[in-house]
Amino acid sequence: SKKAFIFDLDGVIVDTAKYHFLAWQKIAKSLNINFAHEDNELLKGVSRVRSLDIILGLGNVQATQEQKDQWLIQKNEDYLSYLVDMDESEVLPGVLKILKLLKDKNQGIALGSASKNARPILEKTGVLSYFNVIVDGNDVTNAKPDPEVFLKAAQLLNIDPKDSIVFEDSVAGIQAANIGEMVSVGIGEETILHEADYIFKDFTQITADFIEKLIN
Ligand code: G16
Ligand code: MG
Numbered sequence: 001s002k003k004a005f006i007f008d009l010d011g012v013i014v015d016t017a018k019y020h021f022l023a024w025q026k027i028a029k030s031l032n033i034n035f036a037h038e039d040n041e042l043l044k045g046v047s048r049v050r051s052l053d054i055i056l057g058l059g060n061v062q063a064t065q066e067q068k069d070q071w072l073i074q075k076n077e078d079y080l081s082y083l084v085d086m087d088e089s090e091v092l093p094g095v096l097k098i099l100k101l102l103k104d105k106n107q108g109i110a111l112g113s114a115s116k117n118a119r120p121i122l123e124k125t126g127v128l129s130y131f132n133v134i135v136d137g138n139d140v141t142n143a144k145p146d147p148e149v150f151l152k153a154a155q156l157l158n159i160d161p162k163d164s165i166v167f168e169d170s171v172a173g174i175q176a177a178n179i180g181e182m183v184s185v186g187i188g189e190e191t192i193l194h195e196a197d198y199i200f201k202d203f204t205q206i207t208a209d210f211i212e213k214l215i216n
Contacts, residue, residue, distance in 0.1 A: 003215055004159040005102050006150050006177075009113035009136075011044060011169030012187050014090050014125055016115075019082035023075045024055060033059030045170030047114050047143050048072060080117065088126040094203030099130040101211055108132055108157035112149045112166065114140075133157050144172040147180030154182070165214055171195070183214065 010016045021040045028035035035055055043051045052072055056063060063071075102109050110133040111118060118136035122128040133156040135149050142148040147161075154164045166177035169187045174196045177184035185200065186193030193199050200206050 001163070001215065002106065002108060002159065004108040004110060004154045004157045004164040006110045006112045006153045006164055006166045006182070008045070008166070008168045008170070008173050009111060009115055009118050009121065012092070012167050013095055013111075013127065014086075014092060014121060016083075016121065017044060019079055020051075022082060023079040024051065026078055027052075027071050027075050028055055028059070031056075031059060031061055033061060035059075045114055045144050045168075045172045047137060048076065048116065050143065076117075083117070083121065083124065086121065086124045091125050091127060092203060094206065096127070098203055098206055098211065099127060101208055103130055105211075105215060107215065108159050110153035110157055111135065112153045113137065114143060114149070144170065145175035145179060147176045147182075150176055150180050150182060154180075168196070169193075 007013055017040060020043060021037065024043065025035055033055060035058060039058060042054050046054065049072065052068060052075070099109065109131050111122065111131050113136045116137040118134060119128070122131065133153055135153045135156065139152060140149045150164065150166055151161060154161050161180050161182050164182040165185060166173070166182050167185045167187055168174050168177060171192060174184045174186055174193055178195060184196045185198045186196030187200055187202060190199050
């Protein structure tokens, strides 16, 4: 039967985390805040505004709303500059094969991302046409682990949450899927994503057989 397959963006379809990191690091450096690669984990799946608060917290930096707004603009401009050269080669291994399979099987395909830059990224990487529905940071008010983003996607596809499958790389995203009573599929480390119903290292590990079992 027809199910909703909902994909997170960063860490699932593309590795934009490395570009977010570079852009945040510039802001952090200019404020003398030590923001290391490990700290980047804290920002995965987290909104832009909340990410800045986390970084300022690392350095115990207080700021006015005006300053914060300025840094948020700077960060996004810098982030967008890294996306200019983005192309099909940045789609993570195995993703395209699964998107094609789902399309062949006439399944609902949606994006459920915290990013406000999701559309141009899908466009540049050549996968936009696979998505029937896009719900991103422009459409939601409650951040993951609130299930709003995924529930909205399922609703737009006209499919029940319990017939929905979410692919996520962040703990908050897995929790959002679980709270929404959807099937959660973790993409990444088993030790981190243990709350997921299923866990795969990456999309190359997901078989057609697994997808068919979810559909039937
Ligand atoms: C992504 C990233 C986060 C980022 C957020 C907002 O979420 O994982 O690190 O802070 O989007 O992105 P933007 O600044 O482009 O609006 P997701 O949900 O796609 O993993
Ligand atoms: Mg993610």
